[in-house]
Amino acid sequence: xxxxxxxxxxxxxxxxxxxxxxxxxxxxxxxxxxxxxxxxxxxxxxxxxxxxxxxxxxxxxxxxxxxxxxxxxxxxxxxxxxxxxxxxxxxxxxxxxxxxxxxxxxxxxxxxxxxxxxxxxxxxxxxxxxxxxxxxxxxxxxxxxxxxxxxxxxxxxxxxxxxxxxxxxxxxxxxxxxxxxxxxxxxxxxxxxxxxxxxxxxxxxxxxxxxxxxxxxxxxxxxxxxxxxxxxxxxxxxxxxxxxxxxxxxxxxxxxxxxxxxxxxxxxxxxxxxxxxxxxxxxxxxxxxxxxxxxxxxxxxxxxxxxxxxxxxxxxxxxxxxxxxxxxxxxxxxxxxxxxxxxxxxxxxxxxxxxxxxxxxxxxxxxxxxxxxxxxx
Numbered sequence: 179x180x181x182x183x184x185x186x187x188x189x190x191x192x193x194x195x196x197x198x199x200x201x202x203x204x205x206x207x208x209x210x211x212x213x214x215x216x217x218x219x220x221x222x223x224x225x226x227x228x229x230x231x232x233x234x235x236x237x238x239x240x241x242x243x244x245x246x247x248x249x250x251x252x253x254x255x256x257x258x259x260x261x262x263x264x265x266x267x268x269x270x271x272x273x274x275x276x277x278x279x280x281x282x283x284x285x286x287x288x289x290x291x292x293x294x295x296x297x298x299x300x301x302x303x304x305x306x307x308x309x310x311x312x313x314x315x316x317x318x319x320x321x322x323x324x325x326x327x328x329x330x331x332x333x334x335x336x337x338x339x340x341x342x343x344x345x346x347x348x349x350x351x352x353x354x355x356x357x358x359x360x361x362x363x364x365x366x367x368x369x370x371x372x373x374x375x376x377x378x379x380x381x382x383x384x385x386x387x388x389x390x391x392x393x394x395x396x397x398x399x400x401x402x403x404x405x406x407x408x409x410x411x412x413x414x415x416x417x418x419x420x421x422x423x424x425x426x427x428x429x430x431x432x433x434x435x436x437x438x439x440x441x442x443x444x445x446x447x448x449x450x451x452x453x454x455x456x457x458x459x460x461x462x463x464x465x466x467x468x469x470x471x472x473x474x475x476x477x478x479x480x481x482x483x484x485x486x487x488x489x490x491x492x493x494x495x496x497x498x499x500x501x502x503x504x505x506x507x508x509x510x511x512x513x514x515x516x517x518x519x520x521x522x523x524x525x526x527x528x529x530x531x532x533x534x535x536x537x538x539x540x541x542x543x544x545x546x547x548x549x550x551x552x553x554x555x
Contacts, residue, residue, distance in 0.1 A: 184261040199261060201233050206369065208234045209484065210361035212273070214284060215389075215529050216300060216335045217516035218353050221464025222246070223346055224516040225298065225339060226473055227284055229266055229273050231259060232366060232484040239483060240271040242286050243472040244296050244341055245465055250497040251296040251341050252472025253286055256487040269492040270297075279331070280304045282357075288340070295494050300337035300348055302355050306396040306417050307331070311358075314411060319374040326362040330398055332391035332528065333357075354527040356389040366484030381405035382536030382543070385512060386431055388447065388461070390519045390528030394419045397459060397521065397528075399429050399447055405537040414449050426450055426457065433532070433541070435550035440534045440543070441466070442515065461517040461530045470511030471497050477507045510535055510546075 186198040194202040201208045211230030217223065229240040239256035255269030266273040270287040281303055288297040311328040334350040382405030390397040395418050402411035414426035427450025434444045442463055449457040469475035472495070474483045481493065498504065512533035519526045536546045543549075 184263070186263055198263065203363065204234065205363050206234045207363045207365050207484075208232065209364050209366070211483070212357060212359045214302060214355060214357045215514060215516070216284075216302075216348065216353060216355045217464070217527060217529075218346070218348075219518070219527055220352075221516060221518075223339070224465050224467050224514070225300075226467055226469075226514060227271070227273075227286070228473070229268065229271065230483050231263070233259065235366065235484055235486065237484055237486055238268055239474070239485075239487075240268040240273075241473050242271060242296060242298070243467055244339065245467040245499075246341060246344075248498065248500045249342075250467060250471055250499055252493075252495055252497070253289075253296050254472070254474060254481050254493045256481075256485070256491045258489050269490065276301075279308050289492070289494055292494050294342050296339075296341045298337065298339040300335050300339070302333055302335050302357065303350070304331055304333040305391060306333070306419065307421050308359075309396075309398065309415065309417050309423060311398070311400060312411055312413050314360075314362075316410075318371075318380075319378045321374055322363070324362070324364050326360045326364060328358060328360040330358045330389050331356070332389055332396045334391075354391050356391065356528055358389070367482050368485065380536065382538045383533065384535075384538045384541065385531070385533045386433075386445075386447075387531040388459075388517075388519075388528060390459070390517075390521075390526045392519075392521065392524050392526035394524075397426075397519075397526070399426075399449075399459065401429055401431060403538065403540070405539065407538065407540040414447075424452065437551060438549050440509070440549055441513070442530065442532050445530060457521065460520045461515075462519075463515045463517050463530060466513050466515045468505070468508035468511055468513045470508045471499075471505055475511055477510055479507060 213228040216225040224245040227242040238259045241254045244251045272285045274283040284300045308329045308331040314326040316324040335355040339346040384403040386401040388399040400413040414429040430448040432446045445461040447459040470478045515530040517530040
């Protein structure tokens with residue numbers, strides 16, 4: 179195929195002396211993607227939707243999952259990446275940027291063979307300015323495995339979701355929406371990791387990621403620690419409705435797990451306001467969606483992001499979540515929990531995303547088979 183300019187090359191937005199057909203790295207793991215969370219305030223439903231582009235493997239894919247009661251409904255689609263980088267559509271899943279950083283439309287068409295399957299038409303409205311997350315890097319041995327640039331934003335959603343003969347009306351007063359955009363390099367399946375994978379397996383990994391919308395402020399907390407509790411990523415920030423950003427110190431978390439698991443039921447995040455004022459951000463889990471089921475995050479064994487499934491691949495399925503033993507891999511992946519938060523007498527809603535694997539000394543976990551023995555541990 180001739181190497182010709184693409185439409186984006188008309189605009190003065192280049193960062194390197196290459197066509198925007200290409201990224202500036204030859205790393206196969208280059209990616210550019212997004213994730214949306216749409217949750218109702220009663221904890222009845224949690225919709226997660228995302229789309230990713232993998233330019234060096236030539237793949238574009240997308241997914242949507244809906245947790246409703248004890249079932250998780252999933253739609254996944256994958257196709258060949260084209261030169262039209264503004265067409266954010268894969269199979270039945272589409273994201274339309276109607277006003278950058280302010281209004282986006284999310285749609286999923288019902289499948290012709292599954293008319294009662296998951297479908298939605300939603301408009302996401304920003305309530306606060308987008309804010310940067312810390313520059314994210316992870317190494318295994320001497321190799322840079324992940325380097326990502328991210329921004330996060332909170333807002334509201336309107337529209338409707340349909341599944342299994344039900345229609346959910348999504349309204350701004352009863353639903354919250356958060357989103358995250360990231361790009362850079364992040365591992366995708368299909369690569370021989372060499373000695374690093376065999377000999378340098380992490381002893382433990384502990385992760386908390388919380389975007390929370392209140393009526394008059396947006397709070398973002400990130401904690402990433404290794405087995406010893408060493409902090410490798412840290413953020414605590416409040417964005418006020420007048421766009422002021424204020425840092426909230428070094429966050430410390432107390433997580434109450436369901437006994438016999440590492441599934442959080444509630445948490446307190448200790449923050450520090452101006453003048454060293456102690457603040458407590460509390461989280462009450464409303465419903466949960468394991469990202470390894472349906473959404474394509476590791477260690478999913480039925481589909482993962484960036485993998486080539488051929489042209490025009492679409493898959494629809496549902497998962498019964500009443501028996502955790504039926505989905506053992508979910509316990510070893512990150513889970514997104516819709517949660518009700520409180521801060522200084524205010525009530526807000528957002529995501530308590532958590533994953534804790536292997537040893538984590540501050541939590542008392544001694545290895546990959548270690549779980550909480552009592553409530554509050």
